[in-house]
Amino acid sequence: xxxxxLTLVLQELSLLCKRDVNGVGMLYDLLRSRWxxxxxxxxxxxxxxxxxxxxxxxxxxxxxxxxxxxxxxxxPQSGEIKELRRLLRAPHLKxxxxxAHDTVAQKDFEPTLxxxxxxxxxxxxAMRIVCLVKNKQPLGATIKRHEITGDITVARVIHGGLADxxxxxxxxxxxxxxNGVPVEGLEPEQVINIL
Numbered sequence: 076x077x078x079x080x081l082t083l084v085l086q087e088l089s090l091l092c093k094r095d096v097n098g099v100g101m102l103y104d105l106l107r108s109r110w111x112x113x114x115x116x117x118x119x120x121x122x123x124x125x126x127x128x129x130x131x132x133x134x135x136x137x138x139x140x141x142x143x144x145x146x147x148x149x150x151p152q153s154g155e156i157k158e159l160r161r162l163l164r165a166p167h168l169k170x171x172x173x174x175a176h177d178t179v180a181q182k183d184f185e186p187t188l189x190x191x192x193x194x195x196x197x198x199x200x201a202m203r204i205v206c207l208v209k210n211k212q213p214l215g216a217t218i219k220r221h222e223i224t225g226d227i228t229v230a231r232v233i234h235g236g237l238a239d240x241x242x243x244x245x246x247x248x249x250x251x252x253x254n255g256v257p258v259e260g261l262e263p264e265q266v267i268n269i270l
Contacts, residue, residue: 081106112242117241120241137174147159147163205243215235216239218267220263226249227250227258227263228248
């Protein structure tokens with residue numbers, strides 16, 4: 076994918092860097108930057124997700140079920156048709172399975188991020204909003220209090236963990252807020268409980 080193309084471009088640029096061609100060193104450094112690598116990783120994940128995202132055939136399975144039962148009532152009554160009508164009218168299929176399907180199919184379960192504030196000063200440090208959705212799995216990162224500033228920071232990212240696979244968190248990143256809760260003044264143990 077895109078990462079492979081970037082790797083090939085970096086290999087070519089490294090040869091040009093040795094020859095000291097104008098601007099190639101800066102371009103090489105830009106393409107090797109962590110933020111660009113993370114951005115490409117996010118793009119590839121989103122592109123893969125959008126291509127594989129399952130879409131329900133219908134959001135009204137209960138209505139479709141009712142229509143099929145009515146059509147079967149008008150059809151010549153064989154043993155198979157009677158059995159199918161009985162199954163489609165069963166409460167566990169209608170009330171539980173199809174109703175649950177329709178409820179899930181009609182909702183959007185994508186995570187939503189709060190809007191960025193409009194009044195961010197020009198001299199403000201760059202800040203990333205990271206959204207990681209955990210499903211009973213550990214974050215795959217440790218945190219600590221910075222010795223000098225007292226900020227809560229990512230101490231390390233564990234290889235293969237959720238944070239590593241996302242490409243969104245790096246060792247040294249400062250945590251400002253976790254799940255909508257500001258972490259300034261909190262102890263690392265309190266932040267872990269919020270995570």
